[in-house]
Amino acid sequence: MKLKVGVIGAGTVGGGVIHLLLNHHGYIKNQTGVELELKHIVEIKSDLLKPYDLSNVTTSSDIETLINDPEIDVVCELIGGIEPAKTFIIKALQAGKHVVTANKMLLAKYGDELCKIAKETKKELRYEASVAGVIPIIKTLKEVLSTTHIESICGIVNGTCNYILSRMTYEGLDFDTVLKEAQANGYAETPPDLDIEGYDTAHKCQILASLCFGMPVPLDKIYVEGITEITHSDVSYANEMGYVIKLLAIVRKVEGEIEARVHPTLVPQNHLLASVRNEFNAVYVESETAGPTLYYGKGAGRFPTATAVLSDLLSLAYRKESPPLPPFNHYHDLNIRDIGLLQNRYYLRFTTKDYPGVLGRICTILGKHQVSISSCHQKETLSYHQALPVHVIIMTHESLESSVQSALTEIDKLDCIVEPTHLIRVLQ
């Protein structure tokens, strides 16, 4: 079995793919029986190609020579972003080539359109590397858990956020310090908004939800909240109560509808996801017949991501004579639930003046909105001084999100409340 490969982009991931195709060629043939032959690279910055011995590889700086190369079976799009990546993928499919991509943003925004083109052209569009790097979550959802009903997926799928939250948790640092450090050593991009505001996680959430529920989930229907509001105090209070804070992509089926949401979440310390630290990713899947399963590994980085790209190439080689597989099967059109309908437990951090009667006023308003309190903590302060704000932490029983939000709107108008109350959802 032999597959002739073209690569667009020789940056971090593309360079990793080029390296592995050149250097692991013989090993891969031994292990799998498959020859993955690198034939063509498109890269504008020719500097990026200097580290490689490309004596048997065509290189060019425009996509047309690759598209028109009749030998190429599959094109790996590894430049990222929306354009020109989208145009390149469409051209490659229409030229009769399979496409492998790591481009989560493009898939989350235009996956449905690209899937339709892949089906029309009878070529495959594969995207293992787009979610959680080396973790074979796409393959597992398509080829293993596709025979059972997925009940929920909870994923730590952004290494930057997990690195920041881990450092805050285990080294007691605050958000800004860790972010700067992460940017300095390459764990976070500049600007970091796509990561820390939760959008990158939402892109992956969109891909996972679409795949396991058989429908293109509109990106703008996914509730998204990043980690920028998480303070060292939250991390510390959570720890005292037996939780760690993780940014999760959560998809669930509830009463025949779909929940798809991204937000910081209190995860019990004895849950496997709590043990996923630093830049690592993990995806926890609960399904009807297979029970809970978890998949863990590096979600980013040159070689982990390149390994995922190669796994798509291998699958294409293994199936070269067989009919193409669709990127995902669209057979459902379920409603996406509004976040207001969520039934969940909540961590609420109130920042109040230290007046008499404050706790009573907060609790009365929560009660009026049918939000029941599971635990309440107010830290004793060393000196009683009404001008100094104090934190009151309330954990609720399972409550309706819209009721909690209504209660908080009312509470935040009280004159004793110093800053907007911070809400973090608890993993159910």
Next chain:
Amino acid sequence: MKLKVGVIGAGTVGGGVIHLLLNHHGYIKNQTGVELELKHIVEIKSDLLKPYDLSNVTTSSDIETLINDPEIDVVCELIGGIEPAKTFIIKALQAGKHVVTANKMLLAKYGDELCKIAKETKKELRYEASVAGVIPIIKTLKEVLSTTHIESICGIVNGTCNYILSRMTYEGLDFDTVLKEAQANGYAETPPDLDIEGYDTAHKCQILASLCFGMPVPLDKIYVEGITEITHSDVSYANEMGYVIKLLAIVRKVEGEIEARVHPTLVPQNHLLASVRNEFNAVYVESETAGPTLYYGKGAGRFPTATAVLSDLLSLAYRKESPPLPPFNHYHDLNIRDIGLLQNRYYLRFTTKDYPGVLGRICTILGKHQVSISSCHQKETLSYHQALPVHVIIMTHESLESSVQSALTEIDKLDCIVEPTHLIRVLQ
């Protein structure tokens, strides 16, 4: 894409496969585009078939009718054991049918022979369900990590042992109590030897090692030690030092040779494998370019195992027009290292009389054999009474196994030593 399936055996796993094929047929078609059609069941005990609506399925009590059924694409062998399973698989392959099996013992003992027959007949022999149930470790090793060099695999792959050790760890129970309880509620078989003596784990170790190192590893070259000697004291001392005890299958490449071993292991409490509790399985893989990855889920049980069988059926359907894949590629013949060559850290539990000079004599002998001590604990006893044995716990620095064993042979001859010293290897 359509695949016509025959099933041999309607016991725990076979019954799960039958249930899923009958009841998830439409869902699987929606999710994957594949029709997995149950056509034929062979089962001697017709009682086992009563729960199912088999109006469109041929049932028979002998294998010949299935083998001679020209419609069948693939036969699932789900009866377990060596014979008649081995004969059935060979007959099915020779009759031009693919085979899917969950039979780890058969693969570990005769996998090489069966693989050769599969290659000769140009049919596939698939065995995802043979290791770690629903965890797609075979698929991951063959289709994802086969482009990188595997450095090591550490697996918790026997749910019974993990259940017993978990109950000993978290509920302070002793081995015999937990074993009886596990047998009573179906977590352990009667007799339990295959599990608790480590042989079942060794079968899975053989399959993993053969697959990732490209050679049939002889089962009798795998070092095997079960969990029957683990006492509540060991669990408790390990806990105090920051470890939990797990039965691991370990395969590693060391200096161009292969280590393949099964034994109880001290796993640091902050390692992901330490969080794998009760009947769950997990496989931790370290590879050159992909880094560490972990896969977690139920390693046994009707539906988790049946889900793994179905994943093999799906893969066969997806690849129906393509050339068959070999069960594994044999391209290496590396030496299997003797356990005596292991360089490792060791937990040693000495049971001694409480004489003056005992610790000195033990430490002197260890030193003579070049075994260096990392920590030493002797618990203070309430009453000093030379007749009462005490435990001395020594953790070594990295040492050569054969030196440690020589030292223990010498130490265990001392008149102050009450019972053979217990050695547990530490996860490196």
